[in-house]
Amino acid sequence: MLRVINSQISSRNNVNMSLMIEKLSIVFCCIFLLLSCLSPMLVMCVKSSPPTPWPGLYAFGDSILDTGNDYFPGMSMIANYSPYEIDFPTGLYCLDCGAEPFGRYTNGYTIPDFLGEFLLQNSFVLPFTYHSEQAMFLKSGYSFASGSASILPETTLSKLGKIACFEKQIEAFTDYVTRFLPKSIDERSVHLSNSIFLVHIGSDDYLYNYLQKDGINNKYSARQFGKLLVEKLGNHLKHLYHEGARKIVVFEIPPLGCLPREQVDYIPAPNTGGCTRSTNNLVHHFNKQLPGLLNSLSRSLKGVTFVTAKTYGLFLDMASNPNKYGLTDTRNPCCILASSGSGLCEPYQKPCDNRNSHLFWDSINPTEVVHKLIAEKCYKGSGLCVPINISNLVML
Numbered sequence: 046m047l048r049v050i051n052s053q054i055s056s057r058n059n060v061n062m063s064l065m066i067e068k069l070s071i072v073f074c075c076i077f078l079l080l081s082c083l084s085p086m087l088v089m090c091v092k093s094s095p096p097t098p099w100p101g102l103y104a105f106g107d108s109i110l111d112t113g114n115d116y117f118p119g120m121s122m123i124a125n126y127s128p129y130e131i132d133f134p135t136g137l138y139c140l141d142c143g144a145e146p147f148g149r150y151t152n153g154y155t156i157p158d159f160l161g162e163f164l165l166q167n168s169f170v171l172p173f174t175y176h177s178e179q180a181m182f183l184k185s186g187y188s189f190a191s192g193s194a195s196i197l198p199e200t201t202l203s204k205l206g207k208i209a210c211f212e213k214q215i216e217a218f219t220d221y222v223t224r225f226l227p228k229s230i231d232e233r234s235v236h237l238s239n240s241i242f243l244v245h246i247g248s249d250d251y252l253y254n255y256l257q258k259d260g261i262n263n264k265y266s267a268r269q270f271g272k273l274l275v276e277k278l279g280n281h282l283k284h285l286y287h288e289g290a291r292k293i294v295v296f297e298i299p300p301l302g303c304l305p306r307e308q309v310d311y312i313p314a315p316n317t318g319g320c321t322r323s324t325n326n327l328v329h330h331f332n333k334q335l336p337g338l339l340n341s342l343s344r345s346l347k348g349v350t351f352v353t354a355k356t357y358g359l360f361l362d363m364a365s366n367p368n369k370y371g372l373t374d375t376r377n378p379c380c381i382l383a384s385s386g387s388g389l390c391e392p393y394q395k396p397c398d399n400r401n402s403h404l405f406w407d408s409i410n411p412t413e414v415v416h417k418l419i420a421e422k423c424y425k426g427s428g429l430c431v432p433i434n435i436s437n438l439v440m441l
Contacts, residue, residue, distance in 0.1 A: 100439055101186030101236060102170055104157040105214050105285075106245035108192035108410050109296070112155055113147030113172035116209040116217075122193040124150045124389060128380055128396045132413055133169075147172060150192055150389075151406045152379065152396065153413030157188050157243060159420035164241065164439065173217060186240060187221070189214040193249050196277050199261075200254040211246050211281050215288075222288055237289030238348070241435060244282070245296040245354075247274055247331055252301060252409070255327065271330030275338050286346050292438050294423070294430065295339060296354040297332045300325045303364045305378050306388045306408035319376050320364055332357050352438055354423055354430050363404055363415070370418065375404040382408055 104110040108124075115123060130146035132153035149155050157170040165185045173187040191209040198210045209217070226233045254260045255270055265273060282293065301307055302324030339351040364375045379397040380390035388408035390396070397403060406412045423430040 100164060101240040102157060102161055102164055102243070103186045103218070103240060103290075104170065104188040104190045104243040104245075105211060105218070106190045106243070106296075107194045107249055108150035108190070109245045109248075109416075110155060110157055110188055110190035110243055111172070111192045111194075112149055112157055112170050112188040112190070114174045114188065114191045114209065115148060115172075116174055116191055116213065122208060122387065122389070124148050124192060126392045128152070128390055128394065131396060132400065147175060148192075150410040151413050151416060152400050154416060155188075155413075156245075156416050156420045156423075157190075159417050160241070160243070160424060160435065161185060163420070163424045164435070173221065189218050190245070193253065194246060195249045195253070196246050196274050196281070197250050197254065197261075200250050211278075215281060215284050218285075219288055234289060238291040239439075240290070240292065241438065242285060242290045242293045243296070244278075244285075244293065246278065247298045248301060248328075250274055251298070251324075251327060252306075256301075256324065267327045268330045271327075271334055274331050275334045278335075279338050279342060282342060283346070286342075286349055291349050292352075292441065293349065294352045294354055294435065294438070295335065297335060297357040298328045299356050299360045300364070301328050303360060303375070303404075304409055305376060305405050308376060320361070325361075328357070350433075350438060350441055352430050352433060352435070354419070356419060356429070359419065359422070359429060367404070371402065371414075372404055373399070373402040377403070378405045378407045379403040379412060380407055 104112070108122075113125065115125065125145055125148035127146065129151070130149050130153065133146065133149065134153070149158075154169065161170040170185065170188050173189045189209075191214060193208050194214065195208070195210050198212055200210070222233070222237070226236065255262050255265075261270065278295075282295070285293065300320055302321030303319070307321050307324050308319065336353060339353060343349060343351055363370050363372060367373060367375050378390075379400050381394040381396070383389050383391045390407050396406075400406075400412055401414045403412050404415060419429070422428075424435045426434060
């Protein structure tokens, strides 16, 4: 009896196993047929997919965006010595060990460095001239900006000697695009059109040209000079566009009358934030004409988006309402100024301790805390970078 039962159970198990194998065979056949039908479509999708966009960050202009470029041996205005970058968190700087800073014109991070963190999760943006041939092509981009750079080449040549003006920076960028970006036109175009381009230029055309006794002010009125700078800037922006730039952030010239170098022996008038009003009025002519230029270029250059960083008003507000920004000193530089009269820091001298409460690092450039404020407001805020902030610009 037991043998019969075992035989029946065995027979039943064999039937169940056969049914299971038959069902699995049907399932596998269906899957095979489905994949066979879809495979041409999958191949077509792979072949037709465009290159994956990956944004970079490219900066052009003057010391505000310079992360340490040294274009020429013996450049006259360079900040590659302590106490510059005293708060730069890389371990490259220390007063006692002899390590030299990259050359940022502040005590720490710059606007490109902070935006590099927000956009690319990088710790900082490398200067273009600080590279190796093996590592030239970085998806994160570079800063091509150079301290004391100008829009007009004659400002640089006649007043400052060996400085990379805006034109020279774009020439360096053109060479970089040709030599080091991907040879595939599609891949290169996707990268550049999705990258963010920062431009901060024009301050030094006033400081080292128009405001000088032997400057260009005897040829142009304040309005004419502002118009000249805006027109020349437009030509350079077109050049960047033709190299592939499509998302460009252009900074206003800050209120130069608020710089410590412009306040020597100056008694500020009431309600001016301690700034020289006449100097600020000169710069206003440039800033007033800038939106018209960018609107005109937006209409004539297909696919470009310009954002204006309205830093003039922000700096004025910081000078007039320091407590609002956690500042206590908006007139004096944090570092001891060089005896040469350059406006830069005296080499290897200890700066002030309360750096986060100072508006200015040296007689021209702001402290890291100001760089961070501008970067944060331009990236995520509203009202400073218009008509859209940089986080929205990236998504276009």
